[in-house]
Amino acid sequence: MLRHCSIARRLPLARIAWRAPHRLMATDTTAKKAVVERTQADWSNAEKFTTEMKFLATLDRPLQAYRVMDHTGKVLKAEHEPDMTKDEILYCYQKMVQLNVMDSVMYEAQRQGRISFYMTHYGEEGMIGSAAALQPDDVVFGQYREAFMLLYRGFTLDEMMNQCFTNDKDYGKGRQMPIHYGSRKLNFQTISSPLATQIPQAVGAAYAMKLSGQKTCSICFFGEGAASEGDFHAGMNMAATLNSPVIFFCRNNGYAISTPSSEQYKGDGIASRGFGYGMETIRVDGNDIWAVYNATRAARAIAVEQRRPVLIEAMTYRIGHHSTSDDSTKYRDRKEVEQRAQFDNPVTRLRRFLEARQWWDQSQEEAWRQQARSDLLKSFNQAEKRKKPALEHLFTDVYDDMPWNLQAQQKELQALIEKYPEYYSTEEHAAPGPSNTGSDSS
Amino acid sequence: MAASSFASLLHPLRVTARRVSQNTSIRRGYAAAAAANPDGIQQGVAYSQLLKRVPEDALRTPELAQLSAVNSETTKMNLFQAVNDAMSIALATDDNAVVFGEDVAFGGVFRATTGLAEKFGRDRVFNTPLTEQGIAGFAIGMAAVGHTAIAEIQFADYIFPAFDQIVNEAAKYRYRSGNQFNVGGLTIRSPCSAVGHGGHYHSQSPEAFFAHCPGLKIVTPRSPIQAKGLLLASIRDRNPVLFFEPKNLYRAAVEEVPVADYELPLGKAEILKRGKDVTVVGYGAQMYTLENAIQLAEKKMPGLSCELIDLRTILPWDVETVVESVNKTGRLVIAHEAPKTAGVGAEVASTIMEHCFLRLESPIQRVCGWDTPFPLVFEKFYMPSMIRCFDAIKTAVEY
DSSP: OOTHHHHHHHSOHHHHHHHSTTTTOOOOOHHHHHHHHHHHHOOOOGGGOOSOOOOOSSOSSOOOOBOSBOTTSOBSSGGGSOOOOHHHHHHHHHHHHHHHHHHHHHHHHHHTTSSSOOOOOTTOGGGHHHHHTSOTTSEEEOOSSOHHHHHHHTOOHHHHHHHHTTOTTOTTTTOSOTTOOOBTTTTBOOOOSSTTTHHHHHHHHHHHHHHTTOSOOEEEEEETTGGGSHHHHHHHHHHHHTTOOEEEEEEEOSEETTEEGGGTOSSSTTHHHHHHTTOEEEEEETTOHHHHHHHHHHHHHHHHHHOOOEEEEEEOOOOSOSSTTOOGGGTSOHHHHHHHHHHSOHHHHHHHHHHHTTSOOHHHHHHHHHHHHHHHHHHHHHHHHSOBOOGGGGTTTSSSSOOHHHHHHHHHHHHHHHHOTTTOOOTTBOOSSOOOOSOSOO | OOGGGGGGGSOTTOHHHHHHHTTGGGGTTTTTOOOOOTTOOOOSGGGOSSSOOSHHHHHHSGGGTTSOSTTOOEEEEEHHHHHHHHHHHHHHHOTTEEEEETTTTTTOTTSTTTTHHHHHOTTTEEEOOSOHHHHHHHHHHHHHTTOEEEEEOSSGGGOGGGHHIIIIIGGGHHHHTTTSSOOTTEEEEEEESOOSSOTTTSSOOOHHHHHTSTTOEEEOOSSHHHHHHHHHHHHHSSSOEEEEEEGGGTTTOEEEEESSOOOOOTTOOEEEEOOSSEEEEEOTTHHHHHHHHHHHHHHHSTTOOEEEEEOOEEETOOHHHHHHHHHHHSOEEEEEEEESTTSHHHHHHHHHHHHHTTTOOSOOEEEEEOSSOOOSTTHHHHSOOHHHHHHHHHHHHHO
16 A cells, blocks of 8 residues: 555545635536536627727736745745645655655766666656645656656656666566656556657546546646647647546646747746636646645545546746756756756755754755665666566567567567577577566555 | 438538538439449449348358357348447447547437437547547547547548557557556547548548558458448457548448347458459458459459458458468459558558569559549549459459
C-alpha cells in the first residue's frame, strides 16, 4: 500500500470542498443542466442581442495565480495550510531533493557519454504536490518532465536507472530513449515523445473509468508549448463535452525549448482557454508545492465527484536546459536563469517552510543529500553494469503474437549475426528468456 | 439504389459533398448494377456470384462450419446492417465496449450505428466533437485502460488528422512500453473507396499509408458476411485494427448473414475461385470488378482458368496463400483502387517476386488507380475497371 492513501483518508472530500477555490460552484442537477444546454443553443431570444458593438481581446484582467506560501515559505492564509503530517511533508521534500540529486548526476552522466539523453526537472520539483493530492488508482499520462510522480508513487531508483541505461531490467525492453518511463503497477502510462498526444488519451481513459463506476480520475501533464498542438484542443473539447473526469495539468515554465511563451500564445496563458471550453479552471503558483497540492486535491474532487474535467495551469520557470541536447544560454540570459533559480525555487521555498517549523536543518539537509546521492550512485552503477535486453525483444511486442514477416525477419537477422560475427557482437545483450515486464504487482 | 439513399453517403458538414448529391439522380445505380456490356457480362454487385443469396450457401464455407445447426439461422442484410449487427453483438457481449465518432448517436451518416444508442444507452454509443485526432486519441486512452473502443472516422479521407495518433501512438503502444500497456481493444472503422461521385475527399483508399506501419492490423471486407465476421474478429483482436468498409457496398451488397456471433480469421486470405493459369488478387469492392474481369477473360480466352483471391487482411497479409497460388499458376495480377506508386500492390508484387521468382512466367501486373488525386468527373477512367483488369490478365497470360 502506498503511503499517500492515508492522506486521503484523513482529509475528507467535504473538507476539500470548502478549501477549494471552486466552492462557489453550485451542485448540478440534471434538469438544471438541460435547461442551460438548451438556452446555450437557443439564439432566438432577443435578450441575447445588443445594439452595442464591442470587440473583446481579454478578460477584465489576467488571471491571478493561487498561492499558499510566499518565497520565504511563510503561509499567507492559515486555513490554506496543507493538512498533512510532518512525516508526509518531509516525504515530499525528500523526494524533491532526491529528484534534484538524480537530475544533477544523470545530467553529468549524459555529458560523459554514459547515457544517451536526459532531461532535468530543475525549477519544477514543486509539481510533486500534484502527486501527493492523487490516489494510487488515478491514472497518470505525462509528457516527459514528470519523474516526480513516479518517485512519489514509489518507483525505485533502480527502476529509474534501468530505464535510463535501457538495460535488460528496463520495463520498456530498451526500446525507447532515456526518461521515457512507464509503470503498470503505479498506473503511470508509458511516456512517448510526440507532444500532446497523451491529452485526448487521458480523456478516453478517464471516460472509461467513469463508465466502469470507478471513483478515480486521470491526470494529464503537458507543457505550455504542447498546448499549442491540435491534440490539446481535441482533448480539452472532448473532455468538456463528454464529461470526462480528467485533470489537465499544464506546466507553464516559460519556454518550449528556445521558444519563449510570448511566441507560443497571445492570450492569457493556457488557463484562459479553459473557460472557452466550459471547463473549471485555476492558475496556481507552480513553485509553491502547497498551491499545487491544494488545487489538485480540489480538482480531483470535482473530477471524481462531479464527473467533469478541470484545468490547472501551474506557473513556473524552466531553470535547466530543455534537455541534454540543448544549450539554453543561446536564447536566454544566464542571469535571468540564476535569479529565478535563487529567488523563486520550489525546493528552497519548501525547505524554508520546514525550517520555520524546525522540522529540517542544515545537517539533515546535508545528510539527506548525501544519502540520496549514494543511493542513486548505487543504482546507477548496478544499472550501468547490466546487459542490454535480449535481442529477441527487437521483434517482440510489435503485436501480441509475432506475424510471419517478423518471424522471417528475426531469422534473417540471426543468420546475419552468425555470418558476420565480427560486425554483430551480441555480447552486450542478455540471453533470450522471460523479460521483466514490471506488470507484477508489488 | 434509390437516389435518396445517396444522401446518407454525404458528410453533413462538408458543403462540397452536399452539392454532389444534387447530381446523383443522373448516375443512380452506379454501385448496384450497371448495364450489360457488349460481351453480355452483367457487371456490378447485384449480379455477383460472390454473394451468398440463400442460407445454405452462407453456411457452406468452411470458416462458418463451426456454426452449429442450432444457431445456423441467417437473415438478409446489406453491408451496413452487417456492420451494425457486429457492433450490436460486440456491445452486448462486452460491457466495456463503446461505439463513438461523429454523428454516430442518431445512427450514423451511413446508418451503420442505427438503433445502437437506443439499445445500449448514450454513455456507450455517443457523438464526439468533430475532431478526428481527438477521436483516435480518446479511443487509444480507453483501450489503454483495458476497455474496448470502437471508433468511427466518418470517411477514410478524413483519417489523416488522426495519422499521428494511429501511427505514433496506437501502433507503438505495446512495443514502446515493453508490453506493460497495450491498446488491443482499439478498432477504428471507416468508410473507404470510390462511390461514383465522391471526388477527392469521399473516395480515397488510404490503406497503404498505414500498411507501412508495424503494430497495426488493416482489414477490409468484401461482403456483409465478411464484414460481420471480420469486424467482430477485429474488435476482439488484441491489436489496434483499422477496419475499412467499402462504402459503395453499404447498400449494394446484400446476402444471407448468419445471425449467430461468429468471427472470421484475420491475416487469412480467401480463395474465392480456384484456377490454374493466373492468380488474381484484390480486396474490398475491387473483388466484384475482378470477378467480372475473370468472367470476361475466361469468355474471351477459352480454356483459361483464373484463381481469384480476396486478401481481406492487408496488414499483416497472407503471403502463404498467395505464394502457394502463384507457385501453381505462375502469373499474378493484383488490383486496387488506390494509386499505384507505393500502393499495397507494390508490396504484394515484390514479396511474390522474392518467393516465386523461379515460378513466375510473366511480369506481375498491377492494376491500380492512377497516381493522381481521386477525380470527380473522370472516375470511370481513373478506376481499375473490369476492362483494365481484363487487359492485365490478358497481358499476363499472353506474355
